Amino acid sequence: MRVYQTNEIKNIALLGSAGSGKTTLAESMIYGSGIIKRRGTVEAKNTVSDYFPVEHEYGYSVFPTVFHVEWNNKKLNIIDCPGSDDFIGGAITALNVTDQAVILINGQYGPEVGTQNNFRYTEKLHKPVIFLINQLDSDKCDFDNVMVNMNAIYGSKCVQIQYPVSTGAGFNAIVDVLLMKMYTWGPEGGMPTIVDIPAEEMDKAMELHKLLVEAAAENDETLMEKFFEEGALSEDELREGIRKGLVTRSIFPVFCVCAGKDMGVRRLMEFLGNVVPFVSEMPKLHNTRGEEIVADTNGPESVYFFKTGLEPHIGEVSYFKVMSGKIKSGDDLTNADRGSKERIGQIFACAGANRIPVDELVAGDIGCTVKLKDVKTGNTLNGKDCEWRFDFIKYPNPKFSRAIKAVNTAETEKLMSALLRMHQEDPTWLVEQSKELRQTIVRGQGEFHLRTLKWRLENNEKLAIKFEPTRIPYRETITKMSRAEYRHKKQSGGAGQFGEVHLIVEPYAEGMPDPTSYKINGQEFKINIKGREEINLEWGGKLVFINSVVGGAIDARFMPAILKGIMERMEHGPLTGSYARDVRVIVYDGKMHPVDSNELSFMLAARNAFSAAFKEAGPKILEPIYDLEVYVPSDYMGDVMSDLQGRRALIMGMDSEAGYQKLQAKIPLKELSNYSISLSSLTGGRASFTTKFASYELVPNDLQQKLIEEHAAEAEEEE
Template identity: 55%
Template sequence: MKIYKTDQIRNIALVGNAGSGKTTLAEAMLFEGGVINRRGEVTAKNTTSDYLPIEQDYGNSVFSSVLHTFCNDKKINIIDTPGMDDFRGSVISALHVVGCSIVTINTSHGIEAGTESVCRYTEKAGKPMIFAFNQLDHENVNFDQAVDQAKSIFGNKVTVVQYPVNAGPGFDSIIDVLKMKLYKYPADGGKPEILDIPADEKDKADELHNELVEMAAENDEALMELYFDKGTLTEDEMRQGIKLGMIDRSLFPVFCTGAKHNMGVGRLMEFIANITPSPAEAVEVPEINGKTVDKSENAATSLMVFKTTIEQHVGEITYFKVMSGTVKEGQDLIVTKTENKERISQIFVSAGKNRTKVEAMIAGDIGATVKMKDVTVNNTLSEKSARYKFAEVKFPTSRHTVALKAVNEADEEKVGESFQKLHDQDPTFIVEYSKELKQMLVHCQGEYHLNALKWFYTNEYKIDIEFLKPKIPYRETITKSAQADYRHKKQSGGAGQFGEVHMIIEPYIEGVDPKSMFQMNGKEQKLSIRDTQEYPLSWGGKLIYHNCIVGGSIDGRFMPAILKGIMEKMEEGPLTGSYARDIRVYVYDGKMHPVDSNEISFKLAGRNAFSTAFKNAGPKILEPIYNLEVFVQSERMGDVMSDLQGRRALIMGMGSEKGYEKINAKVPLKEMHKYNTSLSSITQGRGMFSISFDGYEKVPQEVQDELLASYAAEQEED
């Protein structure tokens, strides 16, 4: 394969709702470009992308596939992305490295929830969009209605370049208002007959042509002057204006395809080759240190890794975009983040699982390599002379959390090792072991995402796993002061154990000074603070420890042991075993024995005195509260509000943004389990939300009583 120059390369992502025909369109594009000689079908499980076993089982894309094709002496790199929003990480990483997105639409369904989602991602990435109205040979197709719907959502930027003459069963003709020609396809698709526009379509075609000319002219002052002078633009002038409009996202061209029968695909590819921006013209990934990146082929080489995958018999495959210079087989580069040296042993051009070896690639191209030692997604590889570092893919935050457990305890270690492989392939899978909750927590995007995880453990790793509802990281605190003392005494022959501790505890409030006088059991207790130690807690809040011992009732060497006992009980709170926080402790008296007192005695005495005082100090359980932002269509606003009220949400505000109603609320984490599934059900998949931690607040009394009863039952079972 020849080495393509930067201006001969086009990088596109196929994005759209599940079932809109992205994989079928990709197959037709590869066939048109001569990369494959026979078109596969999703139902036959023989497409070039969707080649992984999980994708063939599901009948849907789970990971993105890197492909390529050719048109008009241009190489078109294609990234075919999943349509389900649970796999949006692959969409976002693809948009990070391409110059343009092709948004596929199932015309009989119109603009679906997934269409709106991917268009938001393209907007955030600042990438041009081409709408490919696909499946025009289906029943109940209304192209004009679907275009009107697109315009109502995305505005008049949606501009018709093509429209179908006979959409529905028997579809075979498209009118192109840029070329002002009719494309008539044979029954099995392929090369069309290019004809003049019929008389009965001429008025409609002229009207749409004039609209396209105006939209093209608006993107450049010189073109606007030409348009005013001549009343029209040439095809080349229109191309120039359309490209400028696409780059600044003021124009979204509409094309027509029947990908299953290869209709309209070749003309779409011509448009991509002729008009979409090359890597030299497109919005590119910025260099985060502000360095000017020389993209010429003789400049210092740099690559950005945007995807990895693991394939049987091959191992890990690393996919990269050449950001500058020329990468060559056998070249040594450094990983900018770690300074480790990596050798590019081989370079491949990918077409799904098929890879063609090449000797080099120039800036802007997308390729793959194998046998990288320590390279992950978002790494930049660069020559030492440049040391570039490119902005990372910002993967979406998790929306769904479950606890993961191996059915067989002997498999626990294997579960963790396997998960790392999955995370490398899909960084939106995140795992953590919570020491506090004693659970392995999996953070993901939703139920479909979780099902994919289960598939891998069952089919690839042969490990039986189960998902559990995650525990809530409650906190315990106190609301008033309390006093307690505890004597630990143990005598069993030989040296015994003896330690007695008297303490007072009270809530710690930031900015409030410690007290020197307490009223306890009808008596005043005056304290003299000799030493104060402040401990910020890793789980939030503080412990303030005051040494108020006078007269030597407890030797100073035992004070750390008392603190250790208190801290043990802070880590396993007296109410429910949750972490305790925001407590001030005054140790003011006690007793010791000249022979039997030791550190363990005072640790146990301190622990038990603290536990007793805690239970008498108006103890309260705190629960984590999250900020919730929900976007929902107006007609579903009431249903969403009712659902939130049932989740103990506190509505903080409402507004409108980009055609959606926005709700801001504070919601307890306990009530957010499977919210993603509920919101999708209520809003037919159109609702969106994001959450972020806000803080801890006291639980209602009925919730506290429920938690105390549940913990007591657990303790009895143990």
Template identity: 55%
Template sequence: MKVYKTDEVRNIALIGNAGSGKTTLAEAMLFEGGIIKRKGDVGSKNTVSDYNPIEQDYGNSVFSTLMHTEYNGKKINIMDTPGMDDLCGGVVSSLSVTALGLLTVNASNGIEAGTEAAARHADNAHTPLVVVFNQLDHENSNYDSTLDQCKTTFGNKTTIVQYPVDAGTGFSAIIDVLKMKMYTYKDDSGKPEISDIPESEMEKAEELHNELVEKAAENEEALMELYFDKGTLTEDEMRKGIKLGMLDLTLLPVFCTCAKKSIGVGRLMEFITNIAPTPKEKKMGKIVAGKEVTMDASQPPSLFVFKTAVEPHVGEITYFKVMSGVVKEGLDLINSKTGNKERLSQVFVPDGKSREKVDELHAGDLGCTVKLKETRFNQTLAAKEIGTAFAPIVFPTPRHTVAAKAVNDSDDEKVGEILSKIKYEDPTYVIEYSKELKQQLIHAQGEYHLNVLKWYFDHVHKVDVEYLKPKIPYRETITKPAQADYRHKKQSGGAGQFGEVHMIIEPYEEGAAPKTMFKFGDKEQKISVRAVEEHKLDWGGKLVFVNSIVGGSIDARFLPAILKGIMEKIEEGPLTGSYARDIIVYIYDGKMHPVDSNEISFKLAGRNAFSMAFKNAGPKILEPILNLEVWVPSDRMGDAMSDLQGRRAMIMGMGSEKGMEKITAKVPQKEMYKYTTSLSSITGGRGVFSISFDGYEKVPSDVQEELLKAYEAEQEEE
């Protein structure tokens, strides 16, 4: 295979709603470039991408797929990505290593929820876009309506480069207002007949051409001066202006295709090779360690791993972008995270599941290798002398959580092993075992994302797994002081056990000093503060342990045992078994035996005294509260608000942002289960939200009563 220099490479990502024709467009581009001799079809399950069994089962892309084609002496690397936003990991990673996104739009459906989501990901990655109106041959296709929706969604940067002459079942001709030519397609070969624009279309074409010239000229002062001098721009000058506008994300060219019949595909590829940014024209990822490098073949070699996949009979495949220098077979590089050496035993250019071995890849190119020892996604390999490390791709925060459990208890360990590996293939899954909740948790993008994982358990690993509602990490605390004492006494032959502890507990407040006097009923209790230990708890909040022993009623050597007993009970709160927090404990009196007192006796005495005092101290359950930001279409605002009020949400603010209505709220975590599904249903898939942890607040009394009853029933079952 020919070796391509950096400026001969174009990296593009196909993004858009499911069903917009991304995979079919990729197939047409490979066919147009001569990489394949016959186009596959999604329905026939024989396309270059969507080769994975789950994709063929589901009938749409689940993973991003790297392919390449050649056109005009340039190599075009193509990343075909999933259209479901639940599977956005492949979109985000692909946009991070490409310099152009082709935003495909089904001309029958217009701008869909997945179109908007894909555009947001591109905006976050600062990746320029070209909008491709596809499936213009469909009987329900509507170019004008789709264009209006595009302008409403993306604003004035929407810029027509092409429009169809005859959208619908007879679609065969495109007017190109950059070239000022008509492209007519008489068969499915993709080879157009190029002719002058007919008189009937000339007025419209000239008006759109002038608009395109103006949009191109706006992007550079020198071009604007030329435009003012001449009243127009040459094609080369327009190309320059269009590229500048795309790089500034202020210009969004619109193209027309029917990928299935190869209509408009060659012209789109010509535009990509002539105008799309080269790898070095898009800002390189931030360097977080080591020496600075530029995307140049003369630099020492470095590469960034943007995807890891596992395939049967092959093992782990590592996909990378060459960030600097030249990558060759047998090259030794250092993993910047581990410091260990990795050898690239082979270098490939992949096309779906097939891989072509190559001698070398230059800076800016995309490729893959196999059999690396420990290098995975988001890691950098670089020459030893530079030690460069690139900033990792930041993936969206998970929006939906479930607990996973093997149906057969004997498979629990296997489930844990499978989940520990899955995060390397799809980093948008976040896997954790919660010691507190005693559950294996999967944090995912939504229910569809979880269904994909379930498919793998069922069809690949053959393990029966069920998803359960996750428990909530409640906290317990107290609202008033309380006193208790407990005597632990045991005599069963031989050495006995004896320990007596008197304690007072009260709520902890930041900055408050320990008290020296308490009153319970008519009785006052004076406290002498001798020593204060402040313990920051791993789960949040504090425990303050105050030694107020006078007269040696308890030997100082037993105090750590009392603290240990209290800490054990704090880890399993008296109300619901949840962690307790924000409590001051005063140990002010007690008794010991010269022979029978030991550490275990005082540990048990301290534990039980604490439990008794806690239940009399106005105990309250605290629940985790989340910060929620929701963006919804204006016509769905009322429904979204009603739904949130039903979830005990406290609305903090409202406003407009990026053409959507924004709601800011605080919501109990308990009420957010399956919110992603609910919001999608309310907004037709267009609503999006983000969550972050805010803090803990007391639950309402009716909720506390419900939780106490549920815990009681659970304890009885056990």
């Protein structure tokens, strides 16, 4: 294929809810452009897009698929994204490296929760949007009602370019109010017959044409003036107005298609090639230094790798976008993230599982290569005298987590290696070996997301694994002052061990003044500060350690050992073994032996004294609280609120947003462990949610006692 220049390239993300028909549309586009000779189907498991075994197993897209079509001397790079909210990472990746979103809507159901989620991301990333109504041949399709719902959600920005003459089994014609023509198809679809609009449709077509002209004219002062003077715009002027409206998100064109019967697909590609913005017309990206990067073919060579695929018999397939300059096979580049040198082998234009060798790709283009030595998702490769890095893709926080382990412990290392590879494929699969929880945690966007991970490990990697509930990272603290002392003494022939530590503990809050004295049980303890350390704990909160020992009762050289003993107990709290935080410790007295005292003795004495004082200082367990936002259709609001109240959630507010209710709450992490499953069940999969860590708060007394008892029972079992 020929080398396309930057002003001939358009990059498009294909989005939509599960079942909206993206994979089928992609197949029709690839077929229509001549890349394949026969259209596959999702049912036959032979489409260009969904070609991974797990996608055949579930009948869903799991990974974004990159392909291209050549149409009217333009190259359209298209990324077909998974529809399930569990795989939203693919859509976010695609939106960040493309310049235009096409959102498919199932004509049977209208805008769904997936539509809303995708639209919110286009809004956040300021990407143009075209809506495409699909499945017009379904008996359940009510096109007019779909448009009523879309106008209610997206307002007057939704402007029809087309409408179907009729829907259902007899669907075979679309009126195009941009071209003012009618497109008709035979039973097999494919190439349309283009005819004049019949008289019975002319009034409706003229009314929609007028609305389109008004919407297009609003985006350009010259066009607006001409519209006011003449009341009409030419076809080219209409296209120019729509293009400008797309860039500013002031117009969302609506098209019609029946992807399954290959009707309307060629007209869509014609519009994408002629009207949607080129790479050069979109806002510029910035590198990590905040510098604006122009997609300039004559600029320095810089290539950003946004996706990695693992394919049988091939290994890693690395997908990239040329940010600047041009890339050719054999180029020697430097990895800006890893510092390593990399030689580019053969480069390809993408076509799903197929790859078409090309000689060169220029700024703004998308392609792939194989067998790179040391390139990971998110890396940037640069040519000589260029040191750019890019980090513009931000993924949502995980919503679902489970502890994972290999059934055969001898395969633990193999499991970790596989998990790290799979994170490269889908960065929203997160893996953490938690020292605190003593578990390997995998996190994802939902239960189905992690179930897919499990399927791939068991079927592709031949690893038997099991999921377990994730432990909750509780915190321990104290609510009042307490004093304790402990003597560690051990004699077993030869040198003994001796150390005695007296200390006071109290809750610490930021900005507290240093203590001068304490009165405990009628006895006053004056504090004479000899040393003070403020330790910012890795897990949050602080430990303030004060040395107030006078008269040489404990030698200063033992203070680090005393602090170490206290820190050991902070890392493994006295109540449940959770991290402790926000404590001030004052060591005010003790005893030592001229021969038997050593660091170990004082470390053990301090650890035990701290534990005893902590338990007498009104100890409390803190639990992580998360901010929760739930997007839910109005008719399910009551059920969702009742469920949240049963999960100890505190409702903070409710708003209407784009046809959905947005419910805000604060909820304990413990209650979120299976929330994605419950919410899906309550709403038939029509709701979604996001979470973000907020704070640590006290757990109720009854739950605290239960947690302490559970920890004691676990400790007994381990012994």
